[in-house]
Amino acid sequence: MSVSPPPFSSTSDLTPDATKPRWGTRWLGPLVLLGPAGLWLLLLLVLPTLVIFQLSLVPNIRPGDIVNPSGIDNYLLVFNPTNFRVIVRSLGLAVGTTLLCLGLGFPVAYWIAVLAPKRWRNLLLLGFILPLWTSSLLRTYAWITILRPTGVLNSILSTIGLPTLEILNRTPAVLVGMSYSFLPYMVLILYSSLEKLDRALLEASADLGATPPQTFWKITVPQALPGIAAGSLLVFITSLGDFIDPELLGGASSMTVARLIYNQFLGQTQNWGFGSALSVVLIFAVSLSIALLLKYGDSSATQR
């Protein structure tokens, strides 16, 4: 996530002075290059975020109301028992998705990066993340076709004589959908970390009599830890803010923060102030998890 050292730094003090002697034009270059994008981000990202901070302090606001900041009522509403359960459920789903992606993704990344023939690695990785290019809505929709009561899964189960499953519109369906959606990201990040694995260490460990599990837990995992941390963080924050999977697969029982926010703006009962407060809480949760990673995680974890 970090930008590499500026390759043009040597020209930074040379270009404007040597070719344009007047000091007034020193600022022309940076202004032309960085001004337009900066202005756009300021107008449509920074200012809007500040506006929802302000709006989150207005209780019961509806479109067209006069803005009059007056307190923390919306935040008290966020933490009332009903809404707090929604937050806890969202966190639980995000943690569950992260663990599932880690558990399923690590063997895949390890196999591609370490065990697969070298010349196939790029192609295998590309093949695994290729479904990311198709519409995320349609990939989630496919799971409705598979998991619904008369769907593919249940017709297979009943053909081979097993009892059918009621999964759709329940929590397991959301976990399946979110893990499916975010597994490629996990594999991508784990792969780039496992690819740099020091094989000499693995061999030394085996030579010195360590069993394969010992080598795995004491040599491989510590080396891959930055990748594990970065991949887990990415999946965690993406699933925390995910709307499509819980909305389409979760039914009424899986209300999450993202769905609750959506309802405050485009749903039946609109409350912009409450929705803004929820968004602020969501942004805060995401920032907090990134800050925790930066503080306690290996600093190289964020460098992809």
Added chain:
Amino acid sequence: MTETVRNDRSESPDTPPSPEELPPDMANPSAKPSISWQALFVGAMFAFMYLPIAVLAAYSFNESAYSANWEGFTLQWYERLLTDFRIFSALKNSLIVALTAVVVSAVLGTLMAVGLARYRFPGKKLYLGISYLPLIVPDIAIAVATLVFLAAVGFSLSLWTIVAAHIVFCLAYIAIVVSTRLADLDPNLEEAALDLGATPTQAFAQVLLPQLMPGIVSGCLLAFVLSMDDFLIASFTAGAGATTLPMEIFSRIRTGVKPDINALSAILIVVSGLLAFAAEYLRYRSETGNPK
């Protein structure tokens, strides 16, 4: 795809693995049986990734609209789709949004990447941090913030407000891809052009830009796919009648399974597969074409 996975390395005896790329398990014969077990698991995960896509494609040819059982081959869902006016108008809106946003973002994002690589200035860390925000902040929060802001300044929503909102994340992604490319370039070339009397604008347009082109194009492809895929930000910033393709798909599938959407999925899968192939080909060419 699953077939290449199960391809064991023993099936390619023409290239014996050199010692340093010998897998650690090979040195330890007792671990050998676990290789096939791992390959089997990876094969199953590949199947998991492609299962939903295969299901959508298969059912788009199924006669029965609602049953999971196969009741005969048909093209009726494709016929129905091709006469569906609303899908085409949504597709047109999506293309207008994605193409406009990508073209504007290509300019802004490239300028930004070059500027960030070239200059040091007070507040650069803040600028850099803000440019990463669209990648980190959840879509729903960006969507809410944009809607609330547009309402607060009294800007009426239309197709162009979607474009404005999409430019925010498109330019962030393009800037990152271009920055990566920029870091691999030889800075001496542009300095040489300046030494030889080129104006900064000439050096930029004739030396730097051609070198950056592969990065810009693959960044644009990524941004295009993300823009075409976005549902949340578009539905929050869309004016009346400005329905994009994901919005149209969402409004149909939330009420259940729709066979003509299966047909649409199959078509979109083929198109996005071609796009992915084009992007990877470009990346591959830009990586091998500039060995450094």
